[in-house]
Structures are given as C-alpha cells and as structure tokens.
Amino acid sequence: MEIAGRFSISARRMSRSIIRELLKLTSKPGLISFAGGLPFPDTFPGERLKSICSDVLTTIPEVALQYSPTEGLPSLRETLKDFLKSRGFDAGKKQLIVTTASQQSLDLIGKVFIDRGDTVVTENPSYLGALSAFKTYGARFLTVDVDRDGICTGLLRKRLEELKTNAGSGNEYYQNMPKFIYTIPDFQNPTGTVISLERRKELLELAEEFDLIIVEDVPYRWLRYGGKEIPMLSSMDTGNRVIGLFTFSKILSPGLRLGWMTAHETIMDKIVQAKQAADLCTSAFTQSIADSFMKKEFMEGRIADNISIYREKLLVMLDSIDEFFPENESIELYKPAGGLFLWIKMPEYIDTDEMFKEAIDRNVAYVIGSAFYPNGGGHNTMRLNFSYPSSEQIHEGIKRLGNLAKDILKERS
C-alpha cells in the first residue's frame, strides 16, 4: 500500500528530532552522556509522592480518576497562581491553564497563532522542541543572536524595523509581522544565558512599539545557583502581551507531564478550545498529586534541594573543564548561573558535528550545537548537560572530552 502520498503537508515536513536520534547512539555501554536534558533521578521525591497518592486516592478518587475541566482542576489552578505570586508574578488579569507540560503549551501556541509561512522570532540558538513544535505549523524563523546578556535586542529592533516597512496595516500587519517572539530568558536552552534587566525592558518596549506578543518560557528559572534573580517578563508586562510557559518537569518530575501557561483571556479562550480538540483535559490524577504536593508546602524545599544538587554538579563540571580542557583563548565557555546546561564555543575551525563521532568512539557524548540553529550555523558549538550524570561521570566524561579537544587542536596547529 502506498502511504506517503496521503500525508499532510505538515507530516511530510516532519522529521525525527536530531537530538533523539543522537541519543540512540549514546546508549552504548560505558558511554558518559552530556547529551540529554534529564533531571537527576535522586531529586524525585518518591516517598512523599507515595503518601500523596494514597491521600488522593482515599479522599478524592472520584475527582482524580475522572475527566476534568480542560482548563485544569480549579484547586490546582489556584495553587499555581499563589505559587507564581510568591515568586514575584501576580497573574492578575491573566488566565491560567494546566497543560501536559511545556511541549504541549508550545504546540497549542503554534496551533493558535501559526499559519504556513508565518514568521516567529526566536533566539539563535534556541530550544529544539520549540522549533519543531512551531515548524509543524509551517513557521519560518527570524533568528536573533544571543550573547552573554541574552537576546541582542539591538539586532531585533533592526530586523523589526526592516519588516515593518512592508508590513501594511490592520490585519495585514499582524499577518506580516512575527506572530510572536519566543524567548527563554532564564538559563536559556542551550546557551545557559540570562537576559539582563536592561534587555528585558527593551524587549517589552519593542513588543509595545511593534505591537507584538512575547512567549516567555521559564523551565529553569527557579534553578539558580548564584547571582541575583531578575524579574520575569511576565511580571514586568504592563500591556498583557506576555504568554508565560511553566513546567513541573525540572522542579518536581517530568514523568507527571504537567505544566501550565498564563495568557491574556482572549488568547486563553483559543488555547482552551485547541486543548479541547487535542486531548480534552490533563490527567486529574497527576494534577491532584501536584496540587497536594504544593499545598503541603513541599515545593520550596524540593527546589532548594535541586539547587544544591545541581550547583554541586555544575561546579564539578567547571572544575573538570579547568583541569582537562586545552588552554586556548578561542574556546569560549558560557558558565551558567543556573539551569541544566553549559554551552561551549570551540574555535571557528572546529566542526563539532565531525567531532561528535570521535567523541562517541571515546565514550562521551554531547549535543551538537548546530541542532539549535533553525536557519543554520553554530557548527563549532556544543551543549553539555550536567544535571543527569553523577559527579564521578562528569569528571571522567569531561576528561575524555577534554583530551579529545586537545588532540584535535594539536592536529590543527
């Protein structure tokens, strides 16, 4: 039976995630992988969840095991608003919906805003999962470079001004200008950078000036290992232009598949309709678990524990890089103050795609940086994850990678 001819245009353009395909190579025995983005399993509060599951199934089985509102359980939605408030963001007039974690939030945003050929602004590089969610709907990417202070708002202004000259007005304007600016302001994936306060203000000013929506994705924000917190775009947003994406995946457990989103009520109305068609509702059982976990005030302690575990791992990685990486002025290390990833720019003449194969031979893996550049580029970059491997693995893995880098630099010199 001929099948391919029946697929939709979207389906024809889909491809398996490069990262997922690379990850298959990393299942080799003895290999140390910095390629994933998984939380450390020891951070999962199994015992506490056990007693919470028992509570939930004793007290509210008829809620937890039943269909639930598309928007999420009312009780959890209140709990999440309180949590955001305690973290400096009063959702106020914004609506809140519970999703099956941020990948679904990204998909719903794509469905609600993007028609084939529409433009979306992304940081360059940016999170692969967001790129592939938006690509499914036919998005084109206007990419704006990231430096150590996050997205370069000066460059963004220039590109927006160019676009505006031919954008027309009214609905035509909205169709021709970017549908939204997608950003990960805190410990960005993959670069680990944080957008400075100054640039956050500029970003919001640009959104106001060019009448644009901002999608703020904050999976790592609460995993800060040093330095001072900078306010969320969502909380600085006076024009109700920011859509906020939040997730339990990095602070509680990705296995629950739970996240949430805040947005202007007119946007939320469409998001709810899109979710109704996509999966009816999120699991009332996992929602009830998360709600109880937060109501028992376990979340702050959990976040604090995660921070101390990941801070230690990051230090091990930085020390190991000091110890094993070649001394070379052209190697740029993006030391993160939080999150799960460390970003390295190798000298221009190094191709990290090529280097990847040798790394696998030497039983160590990373993600090739080029995967995060939607329009090409980044051939000399790599992303290292430090949350999942043990400290011993980090030390040994960085030794292998550092020795490889030394050998390659020697060859080339």
Next chain:
Amino acid sequence: MEIAGRFSISARRMSRSIIRELLKLTSKPGLISFAGGLPFPDTFPGERLKSICSDVLTTIPEVALQYSPTEGLPSLRETLKDFLKSRGFDAGKKQLIVTTASQQSLDLIGKVFIDRGDTVVTENPSYLGALSAFKTYGARFLTVDVDRDGICTGLLRKRLEELKTNAGSGNEYYQNMPKFIYTIPDFQNPTGTVISLERRKELLELAEEFDLIIVEDVPYRWLRYGGKEIPMLSSMDTGNRVIGLFTFSKILSPGLRLGWMTAHETIMDKIVQAKQAADLCTSAFTQSIADSFMKKEFMEGRIADNISIYREKLLVMLDSIDEFFPENESIELYKPAGGLFLWIKMPEYIDTDEMFKEAIDRNVAYVIGSAFYPNGGGHNTMRLNFSYPSSEQIHEGIKRLGNLAKDILKERS
C-alpha cells in the same frame, strides 16, 4: 491590544464544544443529567491503584517519574499487545504507540493526514470530539448515514464511486479521495449501534477497492451487555489499512489520560514524530500504573465489574422508558447491547434543540442529537447517557423526560 487578527486560520474556525457549553447548564442543583459520557465513579479501583502507586514508586521511581520514550514504555507496549491478542487482535506487523487517550490519537491522525479542504468519511451522526479534532485541520466531512446495522456501506460505495470519477491518479488520487474512513464499529457514539459482520467485510472491501485507510475507534467495545462479539476491523484487516484507537478511559479511568493506537509502521513513524512535537511523551507514571494493573491481571475483572454495573443501569433506563415515555410509533429507540449511550429518534416534527430548554426547566438534560451531525440534520434526535447517573436518578430523570415528551406530543396532536 488587538488580538483576533493574529490568530491562525485554524484558531479562527475553532469554537467551544457545544456539548461542553450545554454541560454548563446541567450544573443546576437538582438537575439529573443524561448529557455527559462519564464513567460511574464507583467503578474506579481506588484501593488497588493505591497499592500499585506505592509499588511503582518503590520499585521504579527513576522510570515512573522521568521522561520516557515517545512511543510509550516498552513494558506497557508489550502488555497492551498481549491484551489485544487475548481479545482477538494480534497486532502482528502493526506498530503500537501509547497516547494520552483517544482524543490525542484523533488529533495526531488529523495532523498527519489532513490538509485544509481534505475529505474525511464519518458516520452520520458521529463522535463530536473526533469531528472537532479533524475540523481543526480543516477537514470537510463526507457523512454516511447509520442504521441499526451501523454505517450504510451501500451508500458509502455510491459516494466513493462518485468521488473516484474525478479523483485522478497517483498522489492526486490520494489527495482527492477521502484521507480515511472514521468509524466507531462497536456501540457507536452517539447511536449505540454495532456494525454487522457483513458490513464490516464490505467496509474492508471498499477500503481495498478504493485504496483507503480506515480509522477504527473502539472505546466501548469491551463493555458488551448482551449478544455476540463481532471481530474488530483491526483483526479482520489483511491489507494493513486499519488504524486502531484504544483507550483506558472507559474500562479503567479517564483521569489517567491513557490510550493507545495501532497502525502500519510507515504511518506510525509520522505519528511518533507528530507526538514528539506535541508533548514529547505520555506520563511514565500513569503508564507504569496501567502496566502494573494489567500485569497483576486486574483488567478482566474490572471489565466484568463495569459490565455488570452498566448492564443494570441500562436495564433501569429501558424499563423507565417503557414506564414513562409516551406510546408513539414514531419514537424510535436504539436499544444498545453495550457502551454508554442510548439514542432516541423523536417524531420528525419534534425539535430536540427546542425541547432541551424545557428539559432544563424540568431538571433533566440530554445531548441534542444535532450536535453529532457535522453537515446538519438530526434535529429530532437525542443522546442519553446511562453510565454516570445512579439507578434512582435514571428512573426519576426518565420520568421527567417522559412526561415532557408526553406533554409536547399532546400539544402537537
């Protein structure tokens, strides 16, 4: 801020589910609702799930609380293949993916096959959730009437022959012919009908002859209260043309948000890519729970219990209709042999949309049948759910509805 002008074409066409909006009216105190499609909460095995959660969180927290493969946990996938086999369907060459229940399966199928303007064959009437999932992608519906033996395959043949004359050949043919035939062969939603063996054979022959794919949705199949089981299309399918949609929602719990799908490997490849972009993976926690529940061989007992509970409720509804409904030859009752719904055709001159408001006034609710007809029609039909209300509520609710019907018929005579 102007927002609507930024929405995608899909979003502009979305609307809140009519059923969900009607359900809001049914929250009136004292009202007895036959409008939902919810399982009876007493069927939820809370105690067993409590001990299973404890097991899972003790033995495999690092699996259950972590990210998992997009395809689903390997262990659950094997368990589900065994379950299908024990129920007469050897998935054999077909691939199996775990989803967050059938609404997601429907959404993924829409994403993979449907471009704006494409045709999909549905039964007339059909499940609203499927219609809205497909509509999101811009599907047009070729509707084929259902009688007491299910979809009228003779009518379908005629429509397909008409379409074929202008369909062209090669890829053009696939784009012009229906992308698939969507069917609920067992205890259809909303009519409760079962497709006869004869018609199942014809359906498969038509798929072969016109080179079409069939999507077989079987949420209610295992809730049979009488009569003899007829083989699934999936198991009769020698050409690997049938995509099977299965769910835990009606046999275990909708709150877990778990279902699965079987399909040809080329189709599954795209489904997996679409799911990757849509939500990365299904909850490993709820998957582990379902896997353990089935491995402990609790499922068959659960299904048997559901059957005895729902059979009793159906009998109460049928007896109450006998007792309270007006005697009128023009009222057609579709007595189901399984599932959750009973379908009633009122005399042609009755408008059940109009009647609905009076029903709410009299504290009883149903779903207006017209909601299930994608291209209009069914103004004199209604769907009654008997799984959720108690036997007492069924008796009293049918009394109210029957009296209303009597009054309306009297007025009109």
